[in-house]
Amino acid sequence: MDIDKVVLIYPERDGRIWGKAQGSPYTLMRLASLVPDEIPVEIWDEDLGALPLHRLGPRDLVGITSKTLSIDHAKEIAMEIRKRGSTIAVGGTHATLVPEEVRQWADITVVGEAYHTWPQIIRDVANQMAQNLYVDESWSSLDGVARLTDRVLTMVDEHRHYWTPYMEITRGCPRDCTFCTAIRVSGKIMRHRPIDEVVEEIERRRLKRFFLTDDNFGLNFRTNPAYIVKLFDALARLDLSGWTAQAEMMVGNFPELLEQARHAHLEKLFIGFESINPGNRRDLGGKSKGNLAEYKRVIRAIHARGIGVVGLFVLGLEGDTPQVFEETWDFVRQSQLDAVSFTIMTPYPGTELRREYVDQGRLLPNIPWSKYDTAHVVFRPAQMSVEQLRRGYDWICNRAYSSLSIAGRGVRALRRHSVRQYQRRIFSSFSTDVGYRRTVSYRDREPDFRWGTPTRLNHASPASRAE
Ligand code: B12
Ligand code: SF4
Numbered sequence: 001m002d003i004d005k006v007v008l009i010y011p012e013r014d015g016r017i018w019g020k021a022q023g024s025p026y027t028l029m030r031l032a033s034l035v036p037d038e039i040p041v042e043i044w045d046e047d048l049g050a051l052p053l054h055r056l057g058p059r060d061l062v063g064i065t066s067k068t069l070s071i072d073h074a075k076e077i078a079m080e081i082r083k084r085g086s087t088i089a090v091g092g093t094h095a096t097l098v099p100e101e102v103r104q105w106a107d108i109t110v111v112g113e114a115y116h117t118w119p120q121i122i123r124d125v126a127n128q129m130a131q132n133l134y135v136d137e138s139w140s141s142l143d144g145v146a147r148l149t150d151r152v153l154t155m156v157d158e159h160r161h162y163w164t165p166y167m168e169i170t171r172g173c174p175r176d177c178t179f180c181t182a183i184r185v186s187g188k189i190m191r192h193r194p195i196d197e198v199v200e201e202i203e204r205r206r207l208k209r210f211f212l213t214d215d216n217f218g219l220n221f222r223t224n225p226a227y228i229v230k231l232f233d234a235l236a237r238l239d240l241s242g243w244t245a246q247a248e249m250m251v252g253n254f255p256e257l258l259e260q261a262r263h264a265h266l267e268k269l270f271i272g273f274e275s276i277n278p279g280n281r282r283d284l285g286g287k288s289k290g291n292l293a294e295y296k297r298v299i300r301a302i303h304a305r306g307i308g309v310v311g312l313f314v315l316g317l318e319g320d321t322p323q324v325f326e327e328t329w330d331f332v333r334q335s336q337l338d339a340v341s342f343t344i345m346t347p348y349p350g351t352e353l354r355r356e357y358v359d360q361g362r363l364l365p366n367i368p369w370s371k372y373d374t375a376h377v378v379f380r381p382a383q384m385s386v387e388q389l390r391r392g393y394d395w396i397c398n399r400a401y402s403s404l405s406i407a408g409r410g411v412r413a414l415r416r417h418s419v420r421q422y423q424r425r426i427f428s429s430f431s432t433d434v435g436y437r438r439t440v441s442y443r444d445r446e447p448d449f450r451w452g453t454p455t456r457l458n459h460a461s462p463a464s465r466a467e
Pocket of ligand 1: 013014022023024025026027030031062063064065066067068069070089090091092093094097110112113114115118166168180181182185186212213214215343348349372373374375439
């Protein structure tokens with residue numbers, strides 16, 4: 001069978017925000033670039049509008065990407081597509097973590113990175129010999145892999161349709177945090193794209209700003225400084241407004257690299273402090289130890305180089321008691337962080353933590369995957385009740401994402417720059433917090449959440465189980 005067209009679908013989550021969708025469909029752009037030139041390819045992003053499913057037929061191959069929180073919606077889409085007879089391949093985090101579930105309804109389930117299996121799938125579908133499952137977990141070199149084609153860039157027109165462009169420079173993380181799913185998709189071997197490819201992609205996409213998809217870019221400061229120095233040299237020569245990356249705290253120990261990073265236009269580092277509670281060390285893969293004096297030192301060291309710090313915190317880890325909310329909030333207020341993210345511990349499938357919760361009977365029953373969005377409690381915490389975790393999360397988010405708090409942090413972040421740069425920095429000084437407030441808004445659709453209402457924190461009976 002010849003394939004009429006390949007269609008890649010991103011299931012809806014946030015819709016448009018002031019006319020554009022939040023972030024470019026980078027995953028699908030890379031996959032679309034692997035489709036041979038002679039086969040037409042289209043990316044359908046449901047955040048931009050309704051999917052034109054009527055245009056699908058039996059000789060089309062449809063790929064759907066999905067995280068856990070959108071897998072049920074991905075299934076709904078797949079069921080509609082099935083009526084039109086197209087072949088359906090499903091990949092991404094959830095398909096990688098629980099392929100046996102996705103296999104029940106997808107024609108083809110794709111585990112892992114798929115840089116190598118996706119071209120094979122297209123060939124196999126064309127030759128009518130597709131298998132039900134493809135696994136790409138070789139964590140092989142990223143040299144020359146899935147370079148974005150001009151056809152895809154023209155089709156997506158990312159500057160017109162998206163607020164944030166994404167970009168991959170490294171992939172993988174050797175740490176082993178018990179709750180992490182990223183390493184199940186990207187592996188534990190840190191791999192690096194060739195620097196000339198990175199530069200070429202930035203130039204061809206005409207990027208001025210980008211968000212790195214790399215899970216632990218900062219770890220390279222220690223494990224591969226030679227690569228980082230060369231990368232920063234190359235980025236410093238580009239006309240960029242600013243880029244952001246994820247890192248762990250130890251980047252604060254590399255002042256010279258931070259200085260170079262600033263010249264390379266690094267604007268913000270998202271740092272996974274994860275917890276202010278030293279009792280949670282076991283879950284944090286050795287990267288963060290709840291030492292608050294050290295956290296503050298690191299924030300100061302990064303600020304001293306003119307780079308912003310976004311603090312990421314997980315609530316409801318095994319060592320957390322109901323005190324964790326006030327203690328975390330106290331730390332955040334003293335910390336001078338430029339923006340802050342709170343997520344509720346979420347035991348995603350495929351993680352060590354989930355296996356423990358299953359063994360201990362601690363998963364809440366009948367929770368749909370759509371609630372696995374880190375704004376909902378889906379398990380029984382060890383040292384507080386479900387209700388206490390839920391209320392504590394609401395309480396801290398109400399404080400952290402009040403208009404006043406966001407304005408305060410944003411103005412402080414802006415003032416770190418010279419007045420000349422204000423115009424350039426004004427959007428990014430507020431946008432991260434505004435984005436996180438939006439994440440919490442999935443929680444505030446629940447009847448028991450009210451913005452601006454100081455929800456009560458209940459310290460009584462920390463170990464009680466309300467549900
Ligand atoms: C960038 C990123 C984001 C961006 C944008 C994501 C987007 N547009 O989809 C932002 C910041 C908005 C974001 C938000 C969230 N994210 Co996020 N995000 C990432 C991150 C860091 C990188 C993803 C990426 O683009 N990688 C680069 C591209 C090229 O690779 P890829 O997406 O992995 O896709 C490859 C394979 O998976 C496979 N593949 C994927 N889809 C398909 C489809 C087909 C057909 C095929 C053949 C192959 C295939 O091939 C691809 C090429 O190699 C990952 C961590 C990670 N490393 O996976 C987390 C991650 C995906 N996010 C995660 C989470 C939890 C969230 C949030 C819920 C967080 C929050 N609290 O709000 C939200 C949900 C928002 C949403 N709309 O879904 C989790 C998902 C866990 C899970 N089990 O689902 C991850 C794994 C991180 C983690 N904490 O462990 N995220
Ligand atoms: S440091 Fe980050 S990417 Fe690495 S294992 Fe831990 S959570 Fe995952």
